[in-house]
Amino acid sequence: MLTTQQVVSISKEHGFALVGVTDARKSKWSTEFQQWLAAEKHGEMQWLANNVDLRIDPTVFVPEATSIICVADRYASDVDEPLPPRHGKIARYARGGDYHKVMKKRLHKVCDVLRELDSESTFRACVDTAPLFEREFAAAAGLGAIGKNTLLIDQSVGSWLMLGAIVTTARLEATSHNVAVDPCGSCTRCIDACPTNAISPWSVNASACISYLTIEHRSEIDPKYHKAMDEWIFGCDICQEVCPHNQQTEKTIASEVHSDYASRVSSLDLLDVLNWTEEDRREAFQGSALKRAKLGMMKRNAAIVAKNYLANTDDEALRNKITSWKS
Ligand code: SF4
Numbered sequence: 001m002l003t004t005q006q007v008v009s010i011s012k013e014h015g016f017a018l019v020g021v022t023d024a025r026k027s028k029w030s031t032e033f034q035q036w037l038a039a040e041k042h043g044e045m046q047w048l049a050n051n052v053d054l055r056i057d058p059t060v061f062v063p064e065a066t067s068i069i070c071v072a073d074r075y076a077s078d079v080d081e082p083l084p085p086r087h088g089k090i091a092r093y094a095r096g097g098d099y100h101k102v103m104k105k106r107l108h109k110v111c112d113v114l115r116e117l118d119s120e121s122t123f124r125a126c127v128d129t130a131p132l133f134e135r136e137f138a139a140a141a142g143l144g145a146i147g148k149n150t151l152l153i154d155q156s157v158g159s160w161l162m163l164g165a166i167v168t169t170a171r172l173e174a175t176s177h178n179v180a181v182d183p184c185g186s187c188t189r190c191i192d193a194c195p196t197n198a199i200s201p202w203s204v205n206a207s208a209c210i211s212y213l214t215i216e217h218r219s220e221i222d223p224k225y226h227k228a229m230d231e232w233i234f235g236c237d238i239c240q241e242v243c244p245h246n247q248q249t250e251k252t253i254a255s256e257v258h259s260d261y262a263s264r265v266s267s268l269d270l271l272d273v274l275n276w277t278e279e280d281r282r283e284a285f286q287g288s289a290l291k292r293a294k295l296g297m298m299k300r301n302a303a304i305v306a307k308n309y310l311a312n313t314d315d316e317a318l319r320n321k322i323t324s325w326k327s
């Protein structure tokens with residue numbers, strides 16, 4: 001019979017930094033999730049409102065599922081690279097290989113090994129796009145605790161974590177760890193630092209979040225958010241950067257970022273992006289999670305960040321481009 005210990009060691013052999021197991025049961029937050037949807041805090045992310053039953057109950061995703069194997073990769077470190085002049089910043093998770101691909105590839109390999117050991121059970125991998133509340137299950141499996149910024153925090157290595165899961169019909173013993181339920185206490189740093197006031201404790205209004213606005217939102221961005229976007233051309237890391245759990249410690253220095261996420265590009269030249277063709281975009285985003293943003297969205301983001309940049313610095317070529325932009 002397959003054991004949790006085998007699952008943990010096989011997953012670690014495949015490079016996952018954190019591994020745990022929890023029972024496959026309905027989400028505890030299904031009511032809150034439906035209220036969040038009803039308040040339209042998901043913005044244009046209609047896919048979040050689709051198949052709610054599937055999303056809140058893993059046994060709808062995999063019939064007769066009994067366990068969820070939760071894994072996490074550490075995708076970034078606490079220290080950031082300096083931003084060159086005239087560049088827009090990219091959120092850390094999108095600077096290396098596309099997490100959908102690199103994590104899924106390793107999860108599929110883990111599933112293959114597990115199937116060899118237990119051919120009677122079903123193993124189904126999911127990364128982000130699959131309908132599963134990965135954070136909730138990862139917390140239940142002892143990988144960390146959810147902070148006020150709604151992210152999973154491991155109190156020794158922080159929240160730069162990419163989550164994945166395998167839903168299975170194999171009956172595995174749940175892992176138990178001594179994880180504090182509340183990693184935040186009286187801290188409100190992420191709430192205070194969020195430039196769009198998108199965070200209230202344990203809830204993020206996605207429709208006001210720069211990550212959503214720059215990556216998921218397809219139409220024009222409300223001008224009230226332009227200044228707040230500051231230098232972020234793709235995503236935003238502020239609520240993680242300020243978190244005390246993400247400040248550099250001996251443990252975080254010793255905990256390596258998985259090589260799949262080694263940073264290839266941390267920023268983009270704003271003038272280049274404004275001049276891009278579709279082919280340029282495709283070439284620049286090959287193998288990267290950045291490709292989620294279409295050409296028009298990248299140019300829209302670049303134009304807003306360029307205006308913010310030009311408010312403090314002069315750059316003739318960029319100014320000329322922006323002056324003629326959509327005029
Ligand atoms: S990613 Fe940025 S905009 Fe979004 S909640 Fe965090 S700090 Fe606010």
Ligand code: SF4
Binds near residue numbers: 147149150188
């Ligand atoms: S910044 Fe503070 S309040 Fe926000 S998630 Fe981190 S510990 Fe919690």
